[in-house]
Amino acid sequence: MVPAARAALEALPASLSPQRRALLEHACTLVGHVPYFWGGKSAAPGWDPAWGELRQVTAPGCADSGKRLPYGLDCSGLVSWAAANTLEDSDALALVGDGVRAQYAASTPIDWSDLLPGDLLCFPDLSHIGLALTPAPDGTVPVLHCSRSLGGVVITADAAGAGFALAARPGWLPAS
Template sequence: SGDTASLIRGLPEDLSPEREAVVRTACSLVGKVNYFWGGKSLVIGWDARWGELRQVTAAGSSTTGTYRPYGLDCSGFVDWVFYNATNGSYIIGHGGGATMQHSYCTDISWEDARPGDLVFYPDNSHVGIVGGRDANGELLIIHCASGYNNVVITGKEGFTSVGRPQYYSD
């Protein structure tokens, strides 16, 4: 889409290859994968289960027990991105959800946020990936959001903290 193309064109020249791989990988699913409460995937590339009608079995959501097209939840998206960006060698948070992913990050300031860093809602109730900045210098966030029922690029509304994954050498 135009959103992902302009985001990738706007990446900083000095961005590390690891960070660029994370952002490009995250962008590859924008508009393509449904939100699914409890949805996880450690498949390299496209997961053939995505889009199949499946019952939501994870507890704690109004969708639990309903049938929906299979996809990813927010932390499942972040896991899939890091797993694919590293060709299967790294899973941030070891599949433990947004709280566990946050524990593998060092909290940083919004001003220091770089593409590939992670952002969190209060109480780690949602997680996304910093994709870059828009023309006004505002952060762009790539995340799998239930409110949009898809992987989307939005501003930082709702996100209250930002963390730098220990994965990066910078």
């Protein structure tokens, strides 16, 4: 596990629910290891052997469409994969939602002051999604996400500074 992911897990509050902790543990295993792939989804338990294989991008709406790139996840695919592995259910998309807009719609909007690790963070236009981590002492909230511009699954130290503005609590996660 990369140092940033290990540090994120070590910073989780002791009182965090086991389900939230599991969600972030699963997601942290991918930091620095899974590339961004427009339209990339997986509900495979554990590591998906398809990650890293060259595949043609077929999802519309991206400059990468038609290119052959290493397979990975997109931002909502990361959330779906982590949820499916946490819930131990490859059919978790029915609860979690498929795509940023569906994931946000399946959640309850909350104030940033109410964020818990594992809550969702989104861009205001719902074009990008990630998972909140434990706020830093200075109040910034780190976010775990799969970023096209950053090349894959990463942790960004300041979610608000990176453009995340909406927060939501997934209905399938406990409120603690």
